[in-house]
Amino acid sequence: ETTLEVLHAWPGDHGNYQPLADAFMKAHPDVRVEFRVSPPDYNEANLVVTRNAMTGNLPDVYFSGFSVLRPLVTTLKARGQAVPLTPFIGAESKEWLEQNYSPAILSLGQVDGVQYGIPFNASTPIVYYNADLVTKAGADPDHFPSDWEGVIALARKINALGGDVRGMNYSVGSLESDWLWQAAILERGGAILTKDEKAVGYDNILGLETLRFLRHIAEATDMDVATAQNSYKELFFAGKLGFYITSPSSVRSFMQTIGDRFAMRTAPYPLIDRVSGRLPSGGNAAVILAKDPEKQKLAWEFVKFVTGPGAQAQIAEATGYMPTNKKASDLLGPFYSSNPNYATAATQTGIAGSWYAYPGSTGVEIWRAQRDVIDLVQRGKLSPEDGLKRIATKTADLLK
Amino acid sequence: MTTLAVGERPSLRDSVAFDAVICISPAILLLVAMTLLPLAAVVVLSFTDYQLGGTDIHFIGIENFMRVGESDDAGRAILNTLRFTALVVPASVAIGLVLALLVSARGRLRRAYELLLFLPLTATMTVMAIVWSLLLHGQIGPINVALKAMGLAPVEFLSNVELVLPSLALIAVWQQSSFCFVVFLAGLSAIPTEVYEAAALDRVGSGWERFRRITWPLLAPTTVVVLLLTTIKAFQVFDLVAVLTQGGPQGATDVLLYETYLQAFSYFRIGYGSALIMLFIAFVGIVSTLQMWFARRRQP
Amino acid sequence: MTSFTSRPFRSLIASSLSNGVIWLGISFACLPFAWMILSSIRDPAEIFDVSRMFLPRSLAIKENYGRVLAETPVLSFMLNGIIVCTLILAAQVATALPCAYAIAKLRFHGKRPLLALAVLALLVPFQAIALPIFLGLAWIQALDTYFALVAPFLVSPLAILLFSQFLRAFPDEVIEAARLDRCSHTTILLRIILPASMPVIAAFSVFSVTYHWNDLYWPLIAISSADLAPPTLGILFFRDADGGDSYGSLMAAATLITLPLALVFLIAQRRFVEGITMGAIK
C-alpha cells in the first residue's frame, strides 16, 4: 500500500477535497491519500512547502495558489526539487489534453512557459448583489447593469434610499491581494509589467485611467474607503450594501449566511474592454512534489483525477468555482440552469486570464506598496497622476 | 585548636551554590537550547543575505542593519509600535489593577466576577478579531449603532487612519487587562491579612489611603513584573495587525513585528528580517531595562 | 454623631460605585463573548441583522454545533490540546519552580545573569526563532510528534519571573526550618514551595494553558499530520478561502474551544484566594 501525502491551503475547504480523495482511493484500492494539516491560506501554505523543501519532507501533491506558484517553482528549481509536468503530459495522448483543458486554463499552471501544475480551482471576480435593494431602488434585478457606468448609477440610486444603506464599496486597496487591482488593469487590456519585468506595464494613459476610474467610483458612490474587506462584506451580509465584488467560490457560503433575509443574486463582472480585456484568475493548481518516480506517477494519476470532469463538476456545485475541466461544464448544464447564481462563474471562462505573478517573492511587497497608494487615491488624498507615478517608481524599486 | 583559614570556608557556599546549580540547570539548559541557540542562529543570519528556501548564502556584514536604518518602513513601524505600547500598557495595567482591587474586596459574587473578567484571556484572536471587527464596525457595529441612536456621527474605527491604531490598542487592552487582572489577583493574595487588620485599626481601613500606603507598596513587586510583561507583550503585537488590518491603512498599523514577519516570511528576506529582529530585541531590551531600573530606584 | 449617619450612606455609595466599575469592566470583557455565544446559537443569517444584534430570533444550535462536530474532529483536536497543554504546563512548572526558588531563596553567583537570560528569552518573539527550532527538530527527526509540539515551551521565562517574584515574599525562616529538618531541596520544593506557590502557579497555569491551547502558529509549523492538530484548527475549518466565513459554525467552534478554558480557570481559581504566610510565622 502506498501513501500519497497531499497538502492544500484553507482548512475549511477540506470538505471539498476529502470526497475526491475517497473516490480516488476507491478506484485505487492500494493507495491511501492522506492530507497534511492544512495551512490557513495560500501564503502560509507556500511557507510550509518552502520549509518542507528545506527539510526534504515535501508532500507528494500540493495545491498551490496561482499567485504563489511562480515564487515556489523558482525556489524549488534552485534546490532541484521542482517537478515539471511535461513528461507526464507527454505520456498522455494529445487529444486528452485538448479535450479536457483549455489553453487559457493550462496557462494558469505554467511558470516561464513550463507546465508545473494543473489548475484545480479557478475563479474570476463576479458581482454579488442584493436584489431587494436593487428592486427598491427602482431597477430590474433581472437585468443587472453590465457596464461600470450602469453599476455606478445603480449604486447612486441605492444610496438615495437613505438610512444606512450604501450602494457599493469598491475599496481596491483593502484587499489582501492585488486581485481586483490586476482586474482593473487587465480588464482594460493592460499589462501588469513590461516584458523585461523591470517596470509596471501600465505607466501610461491606461494606468492613469484606471486610477481615475477608481477615484471616480469612490466619489460618485460616496464610498467609505475601507481598510479591510471584512467591513463591507459584513455590511453586505447585513443587507445594507447593494453589491459586492469577489470570487464565485463564495456563492454557497454567502447564500448560507444571508439565508432568506434578502435575495442575493450574482452577475458577471462589468468588463470594460470586451475585446482584449481579461480578468485575473484566482484559485490553485495541483502541483506534484513527490521525489520518487513511482510516487510521481501515482501523484499524476491523482492530479488527473481531481482535475477530471467528474471531480470538477462536483467542486463547482459545492462552491461556485468555475470548473477547470472543459468536460465538466457539459456535466453542469442542468445544475446551472436551476441555480443561476452558480452559473455566472462559468460564463466568464472565456475571459479568464492569468493572475500575474511577480518574479521572485516580491509579489506581496509590491502589492503592499501599491495598495497604500490606491487607498490614498480612492480617498481623494492623492491625484491619480501622482498616484501612478508613485506606483510606478515604487514597483520599479522593488523589482530591482 | 586552630582557627580555620578563611580559604577553607567556601565549601559551605559551594554546597549551596551546587544546590542552586541543580535547581537552575534544567531551566538554563532548556533556555539555551530553545532560545539562546536559535537566537544565535538569527544573529548569524542577520549578517547574511539569506533568502528563505534559498540555496546560497553570503555574509554581507552590517548591510542589513544599514538598510534598516535607511528604511522608512522600519522607522514608521518603530513609531507605531511605540505609540501602540504607550496606549496599551498604562490602560491595561490600570484597568487590571482597579478591577483586581475591587473584585478582591467583594464577598459572595467574587468568584463569578473573576471568571467573567478572566474570559478575554481565553480568546482566540483569529475569532475574536472577527468579532471585534463587527463590534467596531463603522456602520453596523453595536457601538456605532448606539452612537447613531444618540444622534452622534458614527466612527470608522478600523478604516480611519487616525483611529485605527487606538482601535487596535483598545482590543489589546481588552485582552491585556484581563492578564493584568489575573496576575494582580494572585499578587493580592500574597499580602497577609494581618497587615490589613493592623491598618484597619490605624484608620487606614479602606479606600485611597489603604491603597496608597499598604496595598500599592506591597504590590509593587507584582506591578513591576506586570509592567514588564505587558510592555513586552505590547511590543510584540502581531496577531491583531495580521488579522485585522495587515498594517493598513497607509501603514498606520504597521508595527515592528509585523514588518519583520513580512520581510522574513512574506518577502522571504530572512537576513534582513533577522537584522530587524535583532534591533527589535535590542530596542525592547533597552526599554524594559529602563523600566526595571526606574522601578527598582523607586523602591529602596 | 455624624459618623453614624454618614458612614452607612458613604459606604453605600462606595460599594455601588465599585459595583458599577466592576460591571463596566465585565461588560467590556464579556461583550465579544456574548456576541460570540449568541452568534453560535443563532441562524447565521441573523448575525448581521443590525436590528436584533443581541436578540436572537431563531435558534440554530443544532445546525451550528452539529456542523462543527460532524465536519471536524474537534473532540480529537481537543484531546490533543489537553495532552499538549498538560505536558507543557507540567514541564514549565517543573523547570521554573526550582529555578525561581534558587533565584528567590538561594545565594549564588550568577543570579543577575540568569535573570537577564530569562528576560532576554521573554523579549525574543517566538516567531523569530521558530525557524531555527524547526530546523533543529527536523535535524533530530522529531517533527510531527507531540514532542515537537511541546519542546520549545518546556521552560517558560514568564513562569520563572512570576514565581521568583512571588517566592520572594515567602518567609525565609520556613525554608530554614525545613533545612534543619534535613529536607533536601527537592523535598523543600515539593512539600513546601509547591503548595505555597499554588496561587501563582494557578495564575500561571491559566496563562500557559490558554496560550498553548489557542496557539496555532507553532503547531502549523511543527506538525503535518492531522492526528496531532490543536483545537484551534477546528476554527480554521470554518473560515473560507474567499471571505464567506461560515459564521454560525465558526462561532460555535470558538465557543466549544473556549469552554474548556473556562473550566481550567474555575479549577485554578480556588487557589487564588489563599494567602501566603498563613500563620507560619509570627
Next chain:
Amino acid sequence: MPGLSITLQDVTKSFGSEAVLKDINLSIKEGELVSLLGPSGCGKSTLLRIIAGLERAEAGSIRLGEQVVDALPAGARDLAMVFQSYALYPHMCVADNIALSLEMTELSALQRLPLLGRVLPGSRAIRQAISNRVRQAADLTEIAHLLRRRPAHLSGGQRQRVALARAMAREPGIFLMDEPLSNLDAKLRISMRSEIVDLNKRIGATFLFVTHDQSDALAMSDRIALMMGGRIRQIGTPQEIYDSPSHLDVASFIGQPVINLFPVNVDSAGRVRLVNGTQPFGGCSLPNGSAKVGVRPEAFDIVASEPLGTRFALTARLDRVERMGAEVLIRCRTMALGASATCRLSVDQFDEVSATGILSGAFHLVAQKRGVHLFDEEGNAAAFHPLLRTEMEVAK
C-alpha cells in the same frame, strides 16, 4: 482624651463547630487597666479581636463608652491594638510604622497627599509634631536607634517593641494589648510595664491587656479577668484573685509554683479531714462528701515536730530542692497521701531550715491559716473555717 468603658454582653463566637467564646460578659470601667489571663487557646486573642472589630461575634453586643459598636468597622472604633504576632507593616521603616496612624488622624485628607500635601499650610507643623510623637514613643520603648530600619531587620524583641510603640504613639480611648511583653527581657519588661501604667494614668485610657505572665498581671492591673475555656471565670483585683479564688481552676492557674491540692473528706458535721486522716483541721458548710483543699506553696512552714491542735499538717520527705535566685522551692512527697507537695521559702528561711537538718528525714508541713482554700466536688470555692465549730465555740 478620656478612656472609654468596655461592656461586653453575651458575646459568643465559634470557629466552625468549635465554640471559642461562650457568652462572655465583661465590663471594664473607663481608665481601668485590666489584664486578661488564661491558658493558651482559651480565646483571649479572639476576644480582643472582636472588641477591636476585626472579627464579628455571632451573638451578643459590645459597647465602647456609650456607643454600641457592633456595626462599626475597626477603624471607626477609637482603639489601638498590639497584635500577638505584631503585624508590622513590612514595607515601612519603624518610624513610618509608628507614624501611620498619627498621620491618618492628625493630617487632613488634603495634607496627606503625596507631594502636594507637604507644602500645604499647617502640614509642616503637624508633621513635625507627629515626628516628635514618634520619637517619644520610640524613646519609651528604647528603639530610637532603629527608626530607619525595616521590621525584617529587627530582632524579635525589637519587633515587639515597635508594635508596642505603634499603639502607644496614638492616644486612643482604649488600648488592647495581646501579650505585648512576651519577647522582652526582664529588665525591659519591667520598664515597659511602668511605661504602660504611666500611660494609663497619664491619658486615662482604658487598657485590656492579655498576658500569660502573672507577675505582669499582678504588678500592673487594677483588675484581672481570668478566662478559661471561652468563659470569664473570675474578675477581681489581683489580691482578690490570689487570695480568694472562686474556683479550683482559678486557684491552680494563678500562683507560681502552682497551688498544692489534697483530697479531703467532709463529714456530716462539716468537719474537714484529709482522706486518710483522723484529725479534722477545720470546718465548713459543705454537705457530707469529698472535697479538695488547696495550700499555696508559700503558706507552708517546715517544722520538725508534729504540731498540736487542728492546723492543717502533713508529714513529708524531701524530693528535691530547686534554688531560684532569691528563693528556694522544696519539692517533697507527703507520706500518708503519697502526693507531692511544693513549698516555697526565701533563701534565708531555707538556710535556717536546712541548718536544723530536718530536711534529711521526715518533717512536717504546716499550713498557715490564710493559705488554705477549700473547694467542693465541682471545684467551686467553699467557705472554710480553719477552726472547728467546737473550737470556735470554745474560743467565744
Next chain:
Amino acid sequence: MPGLSITLQDVTKSFGSEAVLKDINLSIKEGELVSLLGPSGCGKSTLLRIIAGLERAEAGSIRLGEQVVDALPAGARDLAMVFQSYALYPHMCVADNIALSLEMTELSALQRLPLLGRVLPGSRAIRQAISNRVRQAADLTEIAHLLRRRPAHLSGGQRQRVALARAMAREPGIFLMDEPLSNLDAKLRISMRSEIVDLNKRIGATFLFVTHDQSDALAMSDRIALMMGGRIRQIGTPQEIYDSPSHLDVASFIGQPVINLFPVNVDSAGRVRLVNGTQPFGGCSLPNGSAKVGVRPEAFDIVASEPLGTRFALTARLDRVERMGAEVLIRCRTMALGASATCRLSVDQFDEVSATGILSGAFHLVAQKRGVHLFDEEGNAAAFHPLLRTEMEVAK
C-alpha cells in the same frame, strides 16, 4: 543518641556595618542544658542561627562534637531548632509539621514518594512508628486535639507548642530553642519546662535555650550564659550568676526586681562608704575612688532603729507597696541619697513589718551581708568584705 558538645571560637558576625556578635567564645558540654540570657537585640537569635548553620559567621569557627561544622550545611548538622517566630509550614497540618523531619530521617527517598511510597515494604511500619512519635510529642505539648489543624487556625500559644513539638519529636544531638515558651501561660510553661528537662535527661541531648524569663533560666539550666551587646559576659550555674555576678550589668540584668544600686566611695585604705556617708560598711582592695554597691531587694531587712556596727544601712521613706500574690514589693526613697530602693518581702514578713507601723515614717533598710555586691568604676565586680579589715583583724 548522645548529645554533642558545642564549641564556639571567636565567632564574629555583623549586619552591614553593625557588629552583632563580637568574638564569641563558648563551650557547652554534651548533655548540658544551657540558657542563653540577654537583653533584647543582643544577638542571641543570631548566635543560634549561626550554630544551626543558617547564617554564616564572618570569622571564627564552630565545632559540634568533634567535628568542625563551618562548612556543613544546616541539614547535615545534627540539631533541631525552635524558631523565635515559629516558622511553621503553612500548608501542612500540625501532624505533618511535626512528622516532616521524622519522615526525612526514617523513610528512604523511595518510601517518601507520594503514593508508591506508601505501599513499599517496611514503609507502613515506619509510618506507624512516626505517627506514634508525632502523637507522643503532641501529647507532651498538649496539642493532640489539634493535629489536623493548619497553623493559621491556631492560637499564638498553640503555634508555639507546635514549633516545640516539631523539635521535640526529633531526637537530635543538639536542641536550639529560641524563646520556646514565651507565649505560654504559667501552668503550661512550668509543665513544658519539666518536659524539656526530662527530654534533656532522657536522651542526653545538649540544649541551648534562649529565654528572657529568668525563672525559666534559673529553674531549668545547668548553666546560664549571659550575653550582652554581642558578647558573652558571664557563664556559670544559676546560683553563681545570681550570687556572684561578674559585672554590674550582669547583676542588674539578673534578679527581679532589679538589684538596688548605690554610689559609694572607696578611700585609700580600701574602706567603702556611701558617697555622702561617714561610716564605712566594709572593705575592699579597690584603689581610692568611686564605686557602686548593689543590694538585692530580698537582702534588705526593714528595721525601726538604726543598726549599730558596720552593716550597710540606709534611712528611707515608703513610696508605694506592690502586692504580688505571695510577696510584696516595697518601693522606697532613701533619704540621704535621694535614690529609690526596692525591698522584697514575703507576705508574712510584710504583715509583720506593717503591723509595727514603722512604714508610715522613716525606717531603716539594712542589708544582709551576703546580698551586697561591690563594683568598680567600670562595673566589674570587686571583692568586698562586709567587715572592715580592722574588724576582721579583731575577729581573728
